[in-house]
Amino acid sequence: KQEVTQIPAALSVPEGENLVLNCSFTDSAIYNLQWFRQDPGKGLTSLLLIQSSQREQTSGRLNASLDKSSGRSTLYIAASQPGDSATYLCAVGSSNTGKLIFGQGTTLQVKP
Amino acid sequence: SAVISQKPSRDICQRGTSLTIQCQVDSQVTMMFWYRQQPGQSLTLIATANQGSEATYESGFVIDKFPISRPNLTFSTLTVSNMSPEDSSIYLCSAQRGGVNTGELFFGEGSRLTVL
Numbered sequence: 215k216q217e218v219t220q221i222p223a224a225l226s227v228p229e230g231e232n233l234v235l236n237c238s239f240t241d242s243a244i245y246n247l248q249w250f251r252q253d254p255g256k257g258l259t260s261l262l263l264i265q266s267s268q269r270e271q272t273s274g275r276l277n278a279s280l281d282k283s284s285g286r287s288t289l290y291i292a293a294s295q296p297g298d299s300a301t302y303l304c305a306v307g308s309s310n311t312g313k314l315i316f317g318q319g320t321t322l323q324v325k326p
Numbered sequence: 327s328a329v330i331s332q333k334p335s336r337d338i339c340q341r342g343t344s345l346t347i348q349c350q351v352d353s354q355v356t357m358m359f360w361y362r363q364q365p366g367q368s369l370t371l372i373a374t375a376n377q378g379s380e381a382t383y384e385s386g387f388v389i390d391k392f393p394i395s396r397p398n399l400t401f402s403t404l405t406v407s408n409m410s411p412e413d414s415s416i417y418l419c420s421a422q423r424g425g426v427n428t429g430e431l432f433f434g435e436g437s438r439l440t441v442l
Contacts, residue, residue, distance in 0.1 A: 248431060257332075257418055258369075258433040303368065305431070313384075314359075314431055316369045 216241040216308045220317035227294055228325050235289040235320045237304035242282045245307040249278050249289050252301045252319070261302075262289070266309075294324045328355060328421050332434035339409055339441050346405045347437045349419030354399040356429060357422040360392070363436070364415045372417075375402040409441045 217240045227233055237247070246265045250258040262271045262278040264287070270279040277290040287304055301319040308315055329352040339345050349358070358375040373381040373394055381394035396402040406413055416436040422429040 250433070255416075255436075255438060257330075257435040258420075260430060260432055263430045305369075313371055318368045 216244075216306065216310070216315045218304060218306055218315050218317035220302075220304060220320050222320060223318065224321045224323075226323040226325065229294060229296060231294050231324075232290070232292050233294055233322070235291070235302050235304075235322070237287040237289070237317055239285045239287075239306045239315075241308065241310070242285055243309040244282065245309050247278075247280055247287050247304060247306050248314070249276075249287075250303045250305065252303060254301075258303065291322075294322075296324050296326050298322060299324050328352060328423055328432040330419055330421055330432055330434035332419050332437050334437055335435060336438040337440070339439065341410055341441060343409055344405055344407045345409065345439065346403050347417055347419070349402045349404070349434055351400045351421045355421040355423055358396060358402045359420045359422070359431075360394060360402070360404045361418040361420060361433075362415045363418060369418065372404070375404075406439065409439075411441045414439060414441045 219238050221236045248263045249261040252258050264271050264280045275292040280287045301321045303319045305314045305316045331350045333348050360372040361369040363369050371384050372387045373383040375381050375394050375396040377396045391407050393405045416438050418436045419434040420431050422431050
């Protein structure tokens with residue numbers, strides 16, 4: 215059974231710092247991996263989608279990497295801003311079930 | 327990206343009543359899903375909404391409790407039946423564009439349900 219773990223559960227950093235959020239999964243049989251952002255009480259906003267054949271994707275200050283063999287993905291946020299404060303969720307598309315499995319999320323606070 | 331509208335955005339309901347949540351996508355999509363997010367938790371898939379046929383439910387979720395409709399490629403409803411306080415959650419509609427095993431998933435703003 216696919217399990218997705220995100221570490222740390224919470225993170226607080228000063229504005230301007232570069233940071234890395236981690237996502238690990240137990241089954242390498244995935245078809246893609248997606249990173250989302252969720253603001254309190256809101257829905258999810260898609261940030262980056264990495265297909266299983268890809269190693270990384272970039273959008274602005276965000277860079278996501280994927281290493282299927284080790285079951286890991288990272289989300290790198292450059293020059294963090296208070297507006298980046300939110301919960302970040304990773305989700306893997308399981309090739310065995312065709313379903314998206316979510317991690318528990320990392321809640322990020324960027325202090326001015 | 328797909329724009330997904332959900333309503334109601336929030337509601338407070340009495341125990342034993344039912345509530346129907348509507349989800350409208352701005353364009354045709356291949357797949358639509360319903361998720362539940364309980365307080366402080368991550369997302370759990372309730373079911374896949376199939377166009378023109380019965381939804382496919384995940385383990386622990388049944389049609390009698392969560393009837394789902396999807397009459398066309400852009401619209402779906404989820405009903406939470408005979409509600410109890412344990413049903414208090416955010417219910418999220420999502421849609422997938424692209425291939426079944428390659429597409430990107432988009433979400434609505436969610437419907438925050440409180441059951442008294």
